[in-house]
Amino acid sequence: MRVLGLSSGTSVDAIDVAAADFDLDGAELRMTPLGHREIPYSGGLRDEIQRAMPPAATSMEAVTRLDTLIGQEFAAAAQALLADIGGTADLVVSHGQTLFHWIEDGAARGTLQLGQPAWIAQATGLPVLSDVRSNDIAAGGQGAPLVSLFDSLLLAGRGDAAAALNSAALNLGGIANATVIRPGQDPVAFDTGPANALLDAAVRAASRGAEFVDRDGEGARAGTVDDDLLAALLAHRYYAQPAPKSTGREIFHSGYLSDATAGRPITTADLLATLTELTARTVADALAAFGVGEVFISGGGARNPFLLERLRIHLAPAQLRDAADLGIDADAKEAYLFALLGFFTWHGLPGTLASATGSRKPPVAGRITPGAGPMRLPEPVAVPPSRITVSSPASVRRP
Numbered sequence: 377m378r379v380l381g382l383s384s385g386t387s388v389d390a391i392d393v394a395a396a397d398f399d400l401d402g403a404e405l406r407m408t409p410l411g412h413r414e415i416p417y418s419g420g421l422r423d424e425i426q427r428a429m430p431p432a433a434t435s436m437e438a439v440t441r442l443d444t445l446i447g448q449e450f451a452a453a454a455q456a457l458l459a460d461i462g463g464t465a466d467l468v469v470s471h472g473q474t475l476f477h478w479i480e481d482g483a484a485r486g487t488l489q490l491g492q493p494a495w496i497a498q499a500t501g502l503p504v505l506s507d508v509r510s511n512d513i514a515a516g517g518q519g520a521p522l523v524s525l526f527d528s529l530l531l532a533g534r535g536d537a538a539a540a541l542n543s544a545a546l547n548l549g550g551i552a553n554a555t556v557i558r559p560g561q562d563p564v565a566f567d568t569g570p571a572n573a574l575l576d577a578a579v580r581a582a583s584r585g586a587e588f589v590d591r592d593g594e595g596a597r598a599g600t601v602d603d604d605l606l607a608a609l610l611a612h613r614y615y616a617q618p619a620p621k622s623t624g625r626e627i628f629h630s631g632y633l634s635d636a637t638a639g640r641p642i643t644t645a646d647l648l649a650t651l652t653e654l655t656a657r658t659v660a661d662a663l664a665a666f667g668v669g670e671v672f673i674s675g676g677g678a679r680n681p682f683l684l685e686r687l688r689i690h691l692a693p694a695q696l697r698d699a700a701d702l703g704i705d706a707d708a709k710e711a712y713l714f715a716l717l718g719f720f721t722w723h724g725l726p727g728t729l730a731s732a733t734g735s736r737k738p739p740v741a742g743r744i745t746p747g748a749g750p751m752r753l754p755e756p757v758a759v760p761p762s763r764i765t766v767s768s769p770a771s772v773r774r775p
Contacts, residue, residue, distance in 0.1 A: 377397070377398045377399075377719055377722065378393045378395065378396070378397050378398075378410070378465045378467075378556050379395070379396060379398065379465065379466060379467045379468070379469060379715040379716075379718040379719055379722075380393060380394070380454055380457060380458070380465050380467070380468045380469065380502075380713065380715060380718075381393070381394050381395075381396075381469045381471075381711040381712055381714030381715030381716070381717075381718065382450050382453060382470045382496075382708075382714065383470075383471040383710045383713075383714055384417075384446075384450075384471070384472070384473045384491075385550055385675075385676070385710065386474065386548040386549055386550025386551050386573055386624060386625055387549060387550040387572050387573065387576055387587070387676060388399060388422050388425050388426060388429075388473065389414075389416075389676060390416045390417065391404045391412045391413055391414075391415045391416075391417065391449060391450060391453045392412065392413075392414055392415075392466065392707070392708060392710060392711040393412070393413050393415065393453045393454060393456070393457045393711055394409065394410075394411065394412040394413075394457070394711035394712045395409075395410040395411055395412075395457055395458075395460075395461050395465060395714060395715065396408060396410055396712055396716075397410060397457050397716045398715075398716070399495050400757065400761060402722070402761075402764045403759070403763065404761060404762075404763055404764070404765060405529065405719075405761035405763070405764045405765075405768075406552065406669060406764075406765050407712070407716070407764055407765070407766045407767070408766075408767045409704075409705070409708070409712065409766065410461045411460050411461055412457075412707070412708035412712075413453065413456060413457050413460070413703060414712060415449075415452075415453045415456065415709065415730070415756045417449060417666070418449060421445055421446070421449065422445075424438075424441075424442065424445075425442060425473060425475075427478075428442060428475060428690070429475060429625055430476065430625050430629045430631075431629050431630065431631035431632075434475075439475070439490065441520050442473075442475070442490050443490045443491065443492045444492055444495070446472065446473050446491035446492075447472075447490075447491045447492035447493065447495035447496060448492050448495050449491075450470050450491045450495070450496055450671040451496040451498070451499035451500065451748045452471065452499070453675070454468050454470075454496055454499065454500050454502075455499055455500060457578025458500060458502050463577065465502055466502070466503075467502060467503055467504075467505060467506070467598070467718045467741070468496055468497075468500055468502050468503070468505070468718075469505045469506075469508070469714040469715055469721075470490035470491055470493055470496055470504055470505070470506045470719055471489060471491075471506075471508060471516065471710075471714050472490055472491030472493075472506060472507075472716070472719070473489060473491055474487065474488070474489050474624065475488045475489070475490050476488045476624075476626060477520070477596075477622065477623075477624040477626055478517070478626070479518075479622065479623065479624075479626065479627075481573065482617055482621065483518075484513045484520075485513070486510075486513060486517050486561045486623060487509045487513060487519050487593075488508060489506070489507065489509070489642065491506070493505075493506040495744055496725060496726075496745075497739070497746065497747050497748075500747065501747045501748035501749070502747040502748075503549065503744050503745065503747045503751050504745045504747070505717070505721055505741075505742040505743070505744050506661060506742055506743060506745065507716055507724075507742050507743050508522065508714070508721075508727060508741040508742040509522065509741075510542065511739040511740065511741055511742065512676065512727070512728045512733050512735050512738070512739060512741070513558050514735075514739070515735040515736050515737055515738070515739050516693065516734065516735050516736040517620070517728060517730070517733035517735030517736075517738075518620050518621065518622040518732045518734055519728075519731045519732075520553070520567060520622035520712065520733065520744045521547070521553035521554075521563075521565050521566070521622065521732070521733075522727070522728065522741075523545070523547055523553065523555065523635055523709070523710065523713050523716065524553075524555040524563060524565035524728070524729055524732035524733070525713070525716070525717070525720070525727060525728060525729060525732075526559060526712070526713045526716050526764075526769065527545040527555035527557070527563070527565070528555065528729060528732075529762070529763055529764035530545065530672075530702045530703075530704065530764055530766075531543045531545060531555070531557040531672070531702070531715075532557070532762055532763035532764075533763065534557060534670070534759045535557055535559040535669070536559065536669065537559035537560055539669070540667055541549040541667055541668065541669030541670075542556050542557060542558045542559070542666050542667055542668045542669065542745035543556070543557045543668060543669065543670050543671075543672070544556045544557070544666070544668040544670070544671045544672070544694075545664055545671070545672045545673075545674070545699070546659060546663075546671050546672065546673045546674070546675075546750050547555075547673075547674050547675040547709065547710070548571040548572065548655070548673065548674070548675040548676065548678055548680075548683070549571060549675045549676055549677070550570070550571065550572050550573040550576065550624075550625065550712075551567050551569070551570060551573060551623060551624055551625075551628070552567065552568045552569060552570070552571035552653055552658070552659055552675075552677070552774050553565065553566065553567045553568065553569060553622075553721065554566060554568055554662060554663060554671075556666045556668060557730065558664070560731070562730075562731035563731055563732055564619055564620070564666070564731055564732065565619070565620065565729070565731075565733070566619035566620055566621050566622070566662065567621060567622045567623045567624075568658050568662040568663075569612075569614060569615060569623065569628065569654075569655070569658040569659075569662075570628040570651075570654070570655060570658075570660045571655050571659075571675065571676075571677045572655075572676055572677050572680075573625055573628045573629070574628055574633050574651045574654070575590065575596075575648060575652065577629065577630040577633050577657070578633060578644065578647050578648055579595075579653060580630070581630065581633075581634075582644040586635050589701035590680075591684055592649055592679075592680065592681050592682065593648075593680040593681055593682025594682070595644065595645050595648045596645070596648035596649045596651070596652040596682050596683075597682045598649075599643065599644075599645030599646040599647070599648055599649030599650070600645075600646050600649055600714065601646070601649050601650050601653045602640070602642055602646055602647070602649075602709060602724035603652045604640075604654055605636065605637065605640055605642065605647075606650050606654060606657075607651050608636060609650070609651075609654050610654065610658070611634060611648045612627075612643055613662065614636075615662070617656055620731075620732060620733055620734035621735070628663045631689070643734075647732025652680075652682060652686055653686060655677070655682065655683060655686075655687075656686035656687045656689070656690045657690060659687060659690070659691070660687070660690035660710075662690050663691065663694070668691075668694045669694055669695065670694060670695045670697055670701055671687075671691055671694055671695070671696050671699070672697050672699050672701060673687075673696060673697065673698060673699060673706065674698075674699040674704070674707075675706065675709070675710075676700070676707075678699075678706045678707075679707075680772065684696065702766070703765075703766030704766060707731060711754055716764075717741050717742070718725065720740075720741065720760070721740050721741050721744075721758060722753060722754070723753075723754060723757040724740060724753070724755075724756025724757060725740065725756070725757055725760050726738035726739060726740060726760070727739070727740060727742070728741065737746045743761065755774065
């Protein structure tokens, strides 16, 4: 089965689209990556999305506009990759763009991803799976982190029960999330807190909204950690909450950062150094209880050498490794995750793990918008695969 996966993360950097072939052989699911593109949002759409996200207020007009415009951009991204791989696929999976993830008293109450799937179905003629988090939330789960399903299959068989060492996968997007694989026990997963979200907010404020990045973390490297500010940030109640748990820019946004730094004179370099240390500390603190021996890293933060240096120091003696060591391009992992979710839903398999999201009974993920032709789902698979093998990953393409 050939599936396209589309996603756009908390940082709203670009649309990631990837395609893969899946073949189920007993307990083993074989995945062949076919290609990946990272496609920037056009014109001012990224800015329009940013203006509608917390802590900003928005309108139903803006939500309707964004639902259409994001859907059209995702449709164009799917068409571009379809052209690369020969124009054929069985299913498109679109995560869309998260605008709000509603957490109240530690429980997920709802979630909103925009990007109307009808535009993708009309443009490609293919069925589209979307809204992949809501079923898990309705079943009592967090609806996140969804990548724990992929991680559990990739890391199956890793870890050392005799040495009491576990394996972990760490994704550093706007928010950091981790999956811990424990030999002989169920996986556990959770959002650890902000990864790039607050760093991005600090850079945007310093550049007065211009397109600017702290390339390779050099701005943070030039600064000095403000210990008082770091202690205040680490005191946030989210970090003490038990797993499973999830969070987002609804909490860790520019307004939160402004409030935290109010009345504290601090240079941009020192602020970036402090926020980098916050990410490294909160990740390491969250994983400390699980005795991990290796941590496989992916996401945009994996391209920040200074952040990786701080993580290595705080995670030691655990080894920090690239997701490529598991056969997955670190930049494309989330897009391939959604392709995997499509395979699971198409075959009637649950798209989450109860131990990872906290759902009462893991449900089949998402809802399907039909494509141009008749849609026939196969007979459900009785037993989910317990591991995944990945061929050599296809190259990343960036226009």
